[in-house]
Amino acid sequence: MGKRPGGRSARVRDAVRQATLTELAEHGYSGLTVENVAIRSGVHKTTVYRRWGSAEGLIADALELAREEPWPLPDTGSLREDLREIAGLVRSGFADPVAGPISAAFVSAAVQSTGPAQALHDFFAARHEQAAEVVRRAVARGELPADTDVADVIRTAVAPIYYRLFITHEPVTERDAERAADAALAAARAGVLHS
Amino acid sequence: MGKRPGGRSARVRDAVRQATLTELAEHGYSGLTVENVAIRSGVHKTTVYRRWGSAEGLIADALELAREEPWPLPDTGSLREDLREIAGLVRSGFADPVAGPISAAFVSAAVQSTGPAQALHDFFAARHEQAAEVVRRAVARGELPADTDVADVIRTAVAPIYYRLFITHEPVTERDAERAADAALAAARAGVLHS
Numbered sequence: 476m477g478k479r480p481g482g483r484s485a486r487v488r489d490a491v492r493q494a495t496l497t498e499l500a501e502h503g504y505s506g507l508t509v510e511n512v513a514i515r516s517g518v519h520k521t522t523v524y525r526r527w528g529s530a531e532g533l534i535a536d537a538l539e540l541a542r543e544e545p546w547p548l549p550d551t552g553s554l555r556e557d558l559r560e561i562a563g564l565v566r567s568g569f570a571d572p573v574a575g576p577i578s579a580a581f582v583s584a585a586v587q588s589t590g591p592a593q594a595l596h597d598f599f600a601a602r603h604e605q606a607a608e609v610v611r612r613a614v615a616r617g618e619l620p621a622d623t624d625v626a627d628v629i630r631t632a633v634a635p636i637y638y639r640l641f642i643t644h645e646p647v648t649e650r651d652a653e654r655a656a657d658a659a660l661a662a663a664r665a666g667v668l669h670s
Numbered sequence: 671m672g673k674r675p676g677g678r679s680a681r682v683r684d685a686v687r688q689a690t691l692t693e694l695a696e697h698g699y700s701g702l703t704v705e706n707v708a709i710r711s712g713v714h715k716t717t718v719y720r721r722w723g724s725a726e727g728l729i730a731d732a733l734e735l736a737r738e739e740p741w742p743l744p745d746t747g748s749l750r751e752d753l754r755e756i757a758g759l760v761r762s763g764f765a766d767p768v769a770g771p772i773s774a775a776f777v778s779a780a781v782q783s784t785g786p787a788q789a790l791h792d793f794f795a796a797r798h799e800q801a802a803e804v805v806r807r808a809v810a811r812g813e814l815p816a817d818t819d820v821a822d823v824i825r826t827a828v829a830p831i832y833y834r835l836f837i838t839h840e841p842v843t844e845r846d847a848e849r850a851a852d853a854a855l856a857a858a859r860a861g862v863l864h865s
Contacts, residue, residue, distance in 0.1 A: 505782065582837060583781045586774075587700065592839045599838040630830055630838075631853050637837045638829035642777060643794040644787045658826050658857035665856035667849060 490516040491523060492540050495533045499580040500573055504587065507533065507580075534584045535594035542601045554613035558632045558656035561606055565633050566652040569640055582641055603629050610663070619663050624670040631668060632659035685711040686718060687735050690728045694775040695768055699782065702728065702775075729779045730789035737796045749808035753827045753851035756801055760828050761847040764835055777836055798824050805858070814858050819865040826863060827854035 494516035498507050507530040513520040527533045549560035569575045581598075584591035607625035614623055635655040639645040662668050689711035693702050702725040708715040722728045744755035764770045776793075779786035802820035809818055830850040834840040857863050 579781075585839060586778045586781055586836055595837070596839040599840075603838075627849070630833060631850075634829040634833035634837075635825055638825060638832050641781055641836060642790070642829075642832045643798075643825075644780060644791040645794075654822070654862060655826075655829075657862045658853065661857040661860035661862045662853035665860070667852045667856050 487518055487522070488536070488540075491518055491527065491533070492537050494518075495537045496577050499534075499537075499577045503576065504530070504534070504580045504584040504591075507584075509533070531584070531588050531590035534581065534588075534591040538581060538591070538594040538598045542598045546602070546605055548605060548608055550609070550612070554609060554618050555657065555660055557609035557613075558628070558660055559653050561609065561629065562632050562636060562652040562656040563649065565636050566647050566649065569636075569647070579640075582637075620666050620669060622669045623663055624668050627668045627670075628659050628663045631662055632656045682711075682713055682717070683721075683731070683735075686713055686722065686728070687732050689713075690732045691772050694729075694732075694772045698771065699725070699729070699775045699779040699786075702779075704728070726779070726783050726785035729776065729783075729786040733776060733786070733789040733793045737793045741797070741800055743800060743803055745804070745807070749804060749813050750852065750855055752804035752808075753823070753855055754848050756804065756824065757827050757831060757847040757851040758844065760831050761842050761844065764831075764842070774835075777832075815861050815864060817864045818858055819863050822863045822865075823854050823858045826857055827851045 491512060494512045495507065497515060498511050502511075509523050509527065509529065510520060512518075512527075512533055513523045516523070523533075527536060547564070549557045551557050551560065569578055581591065581595055585595040586592070603626040606629045610619065610623065610625040610628045613619050614621060614625070619628075632655055635658070636647050636652055639647045639651065659668075686707060689707045690702065692710060693706050697706075704718050704722065704724060705715060707713075707722075707728055708718045711718070718728075722731060742759070744752045746752050746755065764773055776786065776790055780790040781787070798821040801824045805814065805818065805820040805823045808814050809816060809820070814823075827850055830853070831842050831847055834842045834846065854863075
């Protein structure tokens with residue numbers, strides 16, 4: 476029998492995913508175990524082991540589900556404002572007391588293990604593709620050169636936020652996020668971010 | 671008796687540091703133990719425990735020593751070339767089969783533990799300060815606005831490299847590094863990176 480979306484299999488997957496996210500929020504990647512996720516989700520431990528295998532598998536599956544979720548794409552009519560909103564969402568997401576530690580745990584898992592690294596790679600490929608729509612619109616409006624690498628404008632707009640959070644361990648203010656967005660816009664306008 | 675630089679204490683510290691770097695290169699942060707560093711360095715285990723305490727302490731001390739090391743600051747007379755060289759050094763450093771895994775282990779340790787995070791923060795503060803000299807010279811030459819945030823030009827020039835390596839897990843080509851440097855220059859010229 477195939478797995479039906481919305482059927483028992485999907486409900487089990489969602490319960491395990493919710494438990495994974497809660498465990499990540501509370502204990503981080505180093506505290507994530509199949510055992511605790513089984514207890515919290517109410518799904519039998521042998522089922523969790525069989526389908527997800529390990530903490531790595533739980534992370535990869537949670538990221539796969541996250542990738543498919545709708546994401547609030549700004550459409551202000553101005554690329555400057557759209558990029559500032561995207562950078563602002565990244566900043567505020569990590570500053571959020573619930574969502575922040577979960578996202579940070581994904582990043583931490585990915586620097587430690589190849590499974591989560593691949594899953595995070597795929598997650599960001601999807602996010603870049605979605606977010607690049609604001610840049611495509613700006614190209615269509617004639618705001619940017621036609622050969623602009625649209626995904627690279629997104630990378631450039633958010634990279635300094637991640638750099639401060641996960642590399643240099645510096646605070647990230649709203650102004651830092653705006654400035655990252657404005658820098659990406661200036662670079663794109665100057666024709667530096669061409670494909 | 672005080673500790674003399676170059677004396678027995680400094681030699682022990684250097685032996686422990688070399689052993690720490692070699693262990694990091696071979697086993698990463700998760701494989702770094704006081705026990706193995708003691709064996710490899712030939713320093714007695716109780717001494718390593720007493721002075722460094724843990725893997726976190728070993729990482730923090732190795733970063734403190736790295737911070738004080740001379741660093742090849744480019745001076746080509748052109749900010750574009752200087753920034754490209756800096757971005758290129760970051761890229762090639764991580765691509766190096768020996769130095770790359772060690773640097774990556776520092777990043778990994780810092781996302782997992784607060785001690786290494788503080789040490790890496792201090793390391794980057796020193797590196798930004800050193801590297802910003804190329805931007806200060808460009809300001810003095812009149813290439814950039816006088817109110818340019820010189821450290822932020824450096825952050826902007828290298829952030830996309832770290833973003834690809836440690837967040838999105840994408841490859842980093844020489845062209846990606848050049849483009850990151852050029853984007854920072856365009857943003858600085860546009861006056862976006864002001865203090």
